[in-house]
Every structure is written in structure tokens, then in C-alpha cells.
Amino acid sequence: MTKTQETELMEMAKRRGFIWPSFEIYGGAAGFYDFGPLGSAMKNNIIKKWRDIYVCGEGFLEIDSPTLTPHEVLKASGHVDHFTDAMVECKKCGSAFKATDLIKDKTGQDVEGLGKEKMQEVIKQDGIRCPDCAGEFGEVFDFNAMFKTAIGPGSKRVGYLRPETAQGIFIDFKRLFRHARGKLPMGVVQIGKGYRNEISPRQGMIRLREFTMAEAEVFFDPEDPKHPKFSDVAHDHLNLWLSKDQIAGNEKLTEVVAETAVDKKTICNEIMAYYLALTQRFLLGIGIPPAAIRFREQNPRQRAHYSSETWDAEILTERFGWVEVTGLAYRSDYDLVSHAKASGEDLSAFIEEKKKKVVCHVIEPSYGIDRPFYCVLEHSYTTDGKRKILKLKKDLAPVKVGVFPLLNKDGLPEKAIEVEKALKADCLAAEYDASGTVGRRYSRADEIGTPYCVTVDHQTLQDLTVTIRDRDSTKQVRVEVHELPCILKSLLRDEIPFEKAGKPI
Numbered sequence: 001m002t003k004t005q006e007t008e009l010m011e012m013a014k015r016r017g018f019i020w021p022s023f024e025i026y027g028g029a030a031g032f033y034d035f036g037p038l039g040s041a042m043k044n045n046i047i048k049k050w051r052d053i054y055v056c057g058e059g060f061l062e063i064d065s066p067t068l069t070p071h072e073v074l075k076a077s078g079h080v081d082h083f084t085d086a087m088v089e090c091k092k093c094g095s096a097f098k099a100t101d102l103i104k105d106k107t108g109q110d111v112e113g114l115g116k117e118k119m120q121e122v123i124k125q126d127g128i129r130c131p132d133c134a135g136e137f138g139e140v141f142d143f144n145a146m147f148k149t150a151i152g153p154g155s156k157r158v159g160y161l162r163p164e165t166a167q168g169i170f171i172d173f174k175r176l177f178r179h180a181r182g183k184l185p186m187g188v189v190q191i192g193k194g195y196r197n198e199i200s201p202r203q204g205m206i207r208l209r210e211f212t213m214a215e216a217e218v219f220f221d222p223e224d225p226k227h228p229k230f231s232d233v234a235h236d237h238l239n240l241w242l243s244k245d246q247i248a249g250n251e252k253l254t255e256v257v258a259e260t261a262v263d264k265k266t267i268c269n270e271i272m273a274y275y276l277a278l279t280q281r282f283l284l285g286i287g288i289p290p291a292a293i294r295f296r297e298q299n300p301r302q303r304a305h306y307s308s309e310t311w312d313a314e315i316l317t318e319r320f321g322w323v324e325v326t327g328l329a330y331r332s333d334y335d336l337v338s339h340a341k342a343s344g345e346d347l348s349a350f351i352e353e354k355k356k357k358v359v360c361h362v363i364e365p366s367y368g369i370d371r372p373f374y375c376v377l378e379h380s381y382t383t384d385g386k387r388k389i390l391k392l393k394k395d396l397a398p399v400k401v402g403v404f405p406l407l408n409k410d411g412l413p414e415k416a417i418e419v420e421k422a423l424k425a426d427c428l429a430a431e432y433d434a435s436g437t438v439g440r441r442y443s444r445a446d447e448i449g450t451p452y453c454v455t456v457d458h459q460t461l462q463d464l465t466v467t468i469r470d471r472d473s474t475k476q477v478r479v480e481v482h483e484l485p486c487i488l489k490s491l492l493r494d495e496i497p498f499e500k501a502g503k504p505i
């Protein structure tokens with residue numbers, strides 16, 4: 001993708017209603033994006049695909065808990081004390097910067113996790129000054145990145161917008177374990193908004209202050225970190241960027257099959273490896289090419305306060321380089337122990353068949369939804385001569401079928417509207433379009449990734465047949481109107497090749 005294509009894509013995304021900056025008529029606010037009508041539909045399709053894997057496929061339990069969370073919960077989880085970013089303020093103009101970003105921009109150095117003193121030293125030694133006014137910086141300090149508020153009138157009961165959906169799952173552990181009839185491993189998911197009060201977000205949809213997350217928590221007996229379905233993924237190839245290679249400063253990836261990675265202890269256990277493979281399958285399923293996916297092993301200094309091993313799934317993008325889209329963290333018993341201690345509740349699990357009591361360990365595959373959404377747009381956008389096409393996977397396309405009358409006369413519009421209604425009644429996301437020429441309508445449909453377009457012409461009035469056009473090949477076939485919903489559904493599910501769908505034209 002070239003720079004022009006990139007600009008074109010973002011311009012299209014705004015113009016056609018995928019995404020646009022929030023609060024636009026009031027000048028906007030950094031770190032927030034609205035999903036327009038097409039964007040919402042596509043985002044829901046991504047979430048559906050995720051839910052199909054985790055809830056339908058893996059049988060995880062899904063819950064939905066509040067985004068506003070009382071202080072006690074996030075104190076126990078460590079977020080009140082550790083969910084912080086190192087920040088500096090300009091003494092002259094008051095502009096605030098995330099210390100790691102500032103140092104990276106000015107010196108190219110990655111100081112993530114090195115501590116405030118080290119950052120202070122770099123700022124001083126390199127004479128880094130305020131990019132806005134050239135003023136001097138004050139001391140580096142910890143800024144808590146949670147949005148704080150009060151629950152109820154007054155300010156007695158402090159609450160925060162949740163920084164992750166996971167805590168809602170941990171504090172419901174007892175009820176969930178009973179619901180799962182005491183079986184381990186037990187998987188629970190939650191999909192919803194999470195919040196991070198970024199100091200100065202600048203990377204469009206990559207750094208958001210409010211975002212959608214899809215998190216899964218896998219609870220298991222630490223003495224038995226086996227996955228019952230591991231053989232399904234044992235031969236999946238994974239591209240790992242090992243911590244030792246990052247430290248040595250090389251970008252070399254280690255390609256390994258899941259089974260070998262576990263045997264050699266490159267990945268801690270079967271459960272972790274299973275979810276790396278599942279994550280890769282999800283990313284491939286939404287249209288990310290294999291070569292644009294890697295798993296980065298976090299260094300101890302990069303890991304969150306609760307984690308002892310973390311892998312980040314990253315997608316290569318043209319605009320932002322490698323982007324982290326999923327974090328797979330070994331949270332051990334950190335959360336359950338912390339909440340048991342703080343609440344006084346016993347959060348251990350009694351395993352009936354083994355007649356023993358354990359505190360479960362947890363592996364967490366945590367997905368952002370907004371970032372993959374952007375990555376999918378970027379990886380799907382192509383040009384073919386003058387044709388601009390969003391080659392979305394069919395199940396992600398916000399509109400599945402465009403319906404056009406060849407001409408705006410002779411009863412063709414009426415017939416086309418009838419066809420559109422019939423498709424909608426059959427739960428197909430169809431959209432009628434009669435403006436401009438048919439050629440223009442095809443272009444508009446290609447641009448938003450609509451896989452199929454149906455055209456009603458004069459022959460339709462005679463023999464009740466219509467044409468279907470395929471987005472990727474632009475080939476056309478003619479089919480009978482009464483068979484249309486059934487044929488389109490088969491095509492959308494890739495059950496028949498396009499050439500076999502009807503009479504070729």
C-alpha cells in the first residue's frame with residue numbers, strides 16, 4: 001500500500017461511514033472514534049466471528065458486567081497502584097507527554113519499563129525540551145491511566161471506568177465455577193468497552209482512550225496445564241519473535257509448530273500454545289495474511305504487573321508498522337489470590353474427580369477489536385487499474401448484496417425494490433442503489449467491499465431472471481429470481497464456485 005492509497009483509504013472510511021473522529025462538530029477529542037453505519041456493521045461482524053470461535057466453538061461462558069467499577073476491586077487487582085504511565089510536563093506551557101513516547105521520538109531509544117529515574121536521566125542527558133515551546137521539563141512522575149469518578153452523590157465512593165473487562169470475570173469466579181459444574185479448564189469471556197486515559201494519543205485508531213475488548217480467561221489446575229483439544233492445533237505453524245532476539249536487536253523470527261514450542265518450553269504450556277494458535281486462526285479468518293502475523297514474547301520489563309509470561313500477537317501494517325492486537329498473558333493465580341485476600345471470600349476451586357482444592361491459574365487471551373478493525377481495512381484495500389476494491393472476507397462485509405435497476409424507468413426500479421425486500425426478509429444485508437449509472441454503482445459497491453451485486457434489467461420483466469456480479473472477478477451469471485436468496489447464501493458461505501451459481505454471461 002502506498003502513501004496515496006493510505007490517504008485514500010482513510011478518506012473513504014470517513015466518507016462512506018466506516019469511522020470518523022468523535023465529537024467532530026465541537027472540534028473533536030483525541031483518542032475517540034465513532035463507527036458509522038458501515039463501520040458498526042463490520043465491527044459487529046468481527047465480534048461475531050470472535051464469538052463463534054470462543055463461545056460457540058470452545059464453549060466459553062459469556063458474561064456482561066458493569067464498565068464502572070468500585071475502587072476496592074481495582075485496588076485489589078493492582079490497577080490503582082500499577083496501571084500508570086510515566087509522564088512529564090513542560091514547566092513553561094504545561095503540555096503533557098508520555099515519557100516513553102517523548103524519548104522514542106527524540107532519541108529513538110526504547111525506555112519502556114526502565115523506571116522513572118532512567119527516563120529522567122535520558123531527558124536530562126539528551127537535553128530534551130518541550131516540542132511545543134522548547135521549555136524545560138519537570139520531574140518524570142506516574143500518571144494513573146484510569147478515568148476516575150464518584151459513584152452516587154458526593155465523592156465518598158470512588159469508582160473508575162474499567163481498564164479491562166477481566167476483573168468482572170475474576171470477581172464472579174465462585175458463581176461461574178458453580179455454573180460450569182466444577183469442571184476445569186473453565187473458559188469465560190466478556191466483550192465490551194475498556195478505558196485508558198492516554199496522556200497524548202496520536203496514532204488514530206491505534207491509541208484510543210475508549211475501546212472495545214474481547215477478553216477470555218482460561219482457569220485451570222496449575223498441576224495440569226494440558227489442553228483437551230491440543231492435538232487440533234499441534235501442527236499449526238507459529239512465527240515467534242523471541243525475547244532473546246529482541247534483546248540482541250535482531251528482527252529474526254523463529255518458525256515453530258505449536259507442539260515443538262511446548263516440548264522445547266519456548267511456550268510455557270499446552271494451554272498457552274493452544275490460544276496462540278487459536279488467535280492466529282482468528283486473525284487469518286478476518287483476512288490478515290500469514291506473513292503479516294507474528295507473536296512477540298514480552299521481556300520481563302515490558303510485562304504487566306500481573307503477568308509471568310506474555311505473548312503479543314502483532315499485525316504488520318503499512319501506516320503504523322507492527323501493531324499489537326492481542327495479548328496472551330499467563331496471569332497465574334495473581335487475581336484470584338488478590339481478590340480472595342481483599343474480599344475475604346474463598347476463591348479456591350474444589351475439583352471433585354481429583355478430590356482436591358486448588359487456586360486456579362489463569363491464561364488470558366485479550367483481544368482489542370478496534371485495532372484489528374483498522375488492520376483489516378488496510379489489508380483489504382487494493383486497486384486494480386482504476387478500480388478501488390475493499391477485498392473484505394465475505395462474512396465481514398457490512399453490505400452483502402447491492403441491488404440495482406439497470407435503468408430508472410420501465411418498471412425496473414419497482415422490480416428491484418421488490419428483490420431487495422425479499423433479500424432483506426431472508427436476513428441478507430441488501431442495499432438498493434439507483435443513483436448514477438450502473439458502472440458507478442458497481443464502483444461504489446466495490447469500494448465498501450460488497451461481495452455481490454444483483455441487477456434487474458429488461459429481461460427480468462420477461463423471464464424473471466437477474467444478473468449477479470462477483471466483486472473480485474467482476475464476472476457475471478444470470479439466475480432465477482426465486483432462487484436468488486438461496487444462491488447468494490451458498491455463495492456467501494463459499495459452498496459453490498461463482499461460475500456454477502448460474503448461467504455465465
Ligand SMILES: [Zn+2]
Pocket residue numbers: 090091092093094095130131132133134135
Ligand atoms: Zn512547553
